[in-house]
Each structure stands twice: as C-alpha cells, then as structure tokens.
Amino acid sequence: MERTEALALLSRHVQGVSLRSHCIATGAVMREAAAALGADPARWETIGILHDIDFEEVGGDMQRHGIRGAEILAAAGVDGEICSVVTRHNHQLFGGYTAPLEVVLQAADSVSGLVIACALVKGGAVTGVTEKTVRKKFREKGFAAGCDRERILPVEAVMPLPRFYDCAIRGITRVKEDLGLH
Numbered sequence: 001m002e003r004t005e006a007l008a009l010l011s012r013h014v015q016g017v018s019l020r021s022h023c024i025a026t027g028a029v030m031r032e033a034a035a036a037l038g039a040d041p042a043r044w045e046t047i048g049i050l051h052d053i054d055f056e057e058v059g060g061d062m063q064r065h066g067i068r069g070a071e072i073l074a075a076a077g078v079d080g081e082i083c084s085v086v087t088r089h090n091h092q093l094f095g096g097y098t099a100p101l102e103v104v105l106q107a108a109d110s111v112s113g114l115v116i117a118c119a120l121v122k123g124g125a126v127t128g129v130t131e132k133t134v135r136k137k138f139r140e141k142g143f144a145a146g147c148d149r150e151r152i153l154p155v156e157a158v159m160p161l162p163r164f165y166d167c168a169i170r171g172i173t174r175v176k177e178d179l180g181l182h
C-alpha cells in the first residue's frame with residue numbers, strides 16, 4: 001500500500017486534524033529514517049501513517065489500541081507484517097523492541113510531536129528548526145511534555161541521535177503544507 005492509499009484509508013477512520021497531522025508527520029519521519037538505513041521508505045512511511053488508525057475508535061482504551069488497528073488494516077487487505085507492527089507499537093501492552101523498524105516507529109511516534117512543537121514556537125516555521133533546536137528542546141522537560149523522551153533514546157541502537165533528528169526535520173519539512181506549517 002502506497003502513501004496516497006494509506007492517507008485515504010486513514011481519512012476514513014480518523015477525523016481529528018491533530019491526529020491526522022500526527023500520523024502524516026510520523027510517516028514522514030519513518031520515510032526519511034528508512035532511506036537513511038537502506039530500508040524501504042514507502043513501506044515505512046505507510047506504517048507511520050497507519051499506526052494510530054484505531055485511535056479515535058478505541059477512544060483511549062489502551063488495552064485495545066493497536067490490536068483494533070491491525071484488525072482494521074487486515075480487513076483493508078494490508079499485509080500481515082504491517083498489521084503485526086501496528087499491534088505491537090502500543091508500548092503499554094508490548095515493548096522490548098529490537099527490530100529497527102519497531103525501534104524507529106517508537107522514536108518517530110514521539111519525535112514527530114517534538115519537532116512540530118519546535119516549529120510552532122518559531123511561528124510555524126519548520127524551516128527554522130535545526131538539529132540543535134531539537135536537542136535543546138529535548139532537554140527542556142516542560143516543553144512538549146506529552147512527548148515521551150524515553151521512547152526516542154533507544155533509536156541510538158539503530159542510528160546516532162543527531163542523524164535521527166535530521167531525518168525527523170527533513171521528513172516533517174517535506175510534508176509541512178499538510179501540517180499547516182511553512
């Protein structure tokens with residue numbers, strides 16, 4: 001399933017603008033990280049776009065989050081590996097991620113909000129966000145407090161943190177118009 005198709009499926013299940021933006025941003029970070037790692041950028045972006053597809057439907061029930069998402073995706077004909085990754089990305093039920101795809105998904109899920117928050121304090125200009133900005137804001141615990149820093153750090157087993165931040169900024173810059181940023 002390619003990006004356009006994934007976005008169409010997402011829009012059938014997610015109505016909230018901020019959740020849609022979160023999914024698009026996470027997908028964009030996944031694409032850049034895949035490219036940096038020699039993995040499949042289109043596939044990783046699709047996973048990022050779809051990972052929270054059930055979030056509105058489960059309505060905060062974290063015992064169902066991910067599991068229900070995989071059911072939605074399987075019904076839409078999405079392959080089993082993607083369904084399994086979506087099930088397992090719920091770190092409250094699973095964890096102990098070692099596969100680069102799963103490690104990066106945890107980090108992308110979290111860093112996307114951090115980079116968007118960095119852009120918002122610059123008047124929405126993601127083009128003004130640098131790797132140094134993200135590093136500095138990472139250390140300010142009160143900033144984007146919903147962004148769980150502990151889910152980002154394990155990415156260092158896969159690639160150096162500064163390189164991951166560069167991927168995140170590049171990815172979010174690529175989809176900036178979709179996120180209402182510039």
Ligand SMILES: [Fe+2]
Nearest residue numbers: 026051052109
């Ligand atoms: Fe997410």
